[in-house]
Amino acid sequence: MVFLLQAAEFNLHAQQPPQFSDDVKNAGKTASELFDRTFSPDKEALEITLLSLLAAGGASFADETVREFWKNSKSPFLDKFFSFDEFYGNHYTMIPLAGIYTYGLSAKDQASQSVGLKLMTASFLSICYNVIIKTSAGRSRPFRDKGNTDFNPFSFSFEQTSFPSGHTTFTFAIAAVLEQEYRSAGITAAAYTAAVLTAMARMYHDVHWLSDTVFGAVIGYYIGKFAAEELDRLQKKEIVPGSASRPFFSVTIPLR
Numbered sequence: 655m656v657f658l659l660q661a662a663e664f665n666l667h668a669q670q671p672p673q674f675s676d677d678v679k680n681a682g683k684t685a686s687e688l689f690d691r692t693f694s695p696d697k698e699a700l701e702i703t704l705l706s707l708l709a710a711g712g713a714s715f716a717d718e719t720v721r722e723f724w725k726n727s728k729s730p731f732l733d734k735f736f737s738f739d740e741f742y743g744n745h746y747t748m749i750p751l752a753g754i755y756t757y758g759l760s761a762k763d764q765a766s767q768s769v770g771l772k773l774m775t776a777s778f779l780s781i782c783y784n785v786i787i788k789t790s791a792g793r794s795r796p797f798r799d800k801g802n803t804d805f806n807p808f809s810f811s812f813e814q815t816s817f818p819s820g821h822t823t824f825t826f827a828i829a830a831v832l833e834q835e836y837r838s839a840g841i842t843a844a845a846y847t848a849a850v851l852t853a854m855a856r857m858y859h860d861v862h863w864l865s866d867t868v869f870g871a872v873i874g875y876y877i878g879k880f881a882a883e884e885l886d887r888l889q890k891k892e893i894v895p896g897s898a899s900r901p902f903f904s905v906t907i908p909l910r
Contacts, residue, residue: 672767672889674759680888681775684881688779702876710818710869717802720864724857736855743821743852747828751777768889769835776827776881780874784820793817797860819862822870823877825849830878834886849874 672680691699741747755770757763792809793816794800806814829845836842853867 672764677755677759677767677771680885681771681778683888684775684884685779685782687884688877688880702872706869706872706876709872710865713865713868714802714863717796717863717865720857721796721860725860727858732858736851736858739821739852739855739859742848743825745781747824748774748777751828768885769831772831772835772882772885773828775885776831776878777824779877779881780823780827781820783873783877784818784823784870787818788815788820791815791817793863793866795861796863802863802865816862817866818870818873819853819856819866820870821856822849822853822862822867823874825852826871826874827878827881830875831882834879834882 695703751770751773753770754766755774758765758767758770789808789810792806792814793802794804794806794814795812795816796802798804798813805817809815826846826849829842829849832845833842849871853862853871856862856867857864
């Protein structure tokens with residue numbers, strides 16, 4: 655008589671977080687998919703593009719009025735308050751985001767590693783799209799006093815790369831990732847408040863029109879949401895279905 659003992663759910667090898675190479679591969683796939691949708695747009699991508707343009711177009715009618723409002727609102731307090739855009743919403747923000755990912759990778763903290771990857775991917779993509787659109791549009795910044803309709807396509811100078819707002823795109827991409835990742839009203843409110851304040855800071859400093867920030871907010875939100883959802887899909891795809899139910903070992907004991 656043979657007694658078969660199987661441990662079906664006793665897995666001594668706990669699932670390990672993805673390796674760095676896996677994360678790089680998934681980030682690349684996410685970027686590739688987003689670029690494909692941009693240059694070969696489906697219905698959803700066309701709707702997002704149309705919404706972005708309509709929102710920016712509508713906001714452009716208030717560009718001059720909003721600019722005057724901020725010019726008349728200057729104060730020592732607001733000068734200090736809005737100075738945070740010097741380190742939030744630009745390349746410096748990548749440092750703490752990279753820190754989150756690095757911590758997750760080194761500590762084998764899969765949650766931190768995952769959110770860090772999503773934040774870095776969304777941020778990188780927002781920068782890429784901004785550079786492409788900014789240089790293609792060549793819109794003059796408000797402080798040049800040439801109006802909101804002065805466009806000089808394929809410009810690379812700071813003075814002529816107003817559209818869209820890179821800071822706004824960046825911070826809304828971050829907010830969208832945090833919203834998708836945590837589903838927390840508190841975190842979502844804090845993230846979008848920071849994004850809106852960043853957009854306000856850019857207008858306060860007279861480097862962006864209202865329509866620059868509106869367009870940046872829409873595409874930033876979409877980029878962040880897409881990056882979070884696509885990376886989730888790719889990570890889940892790598893998990894082998896039913897692996898937890900497979901026996902890890904069996905013991906055969908002969909009974910006489």
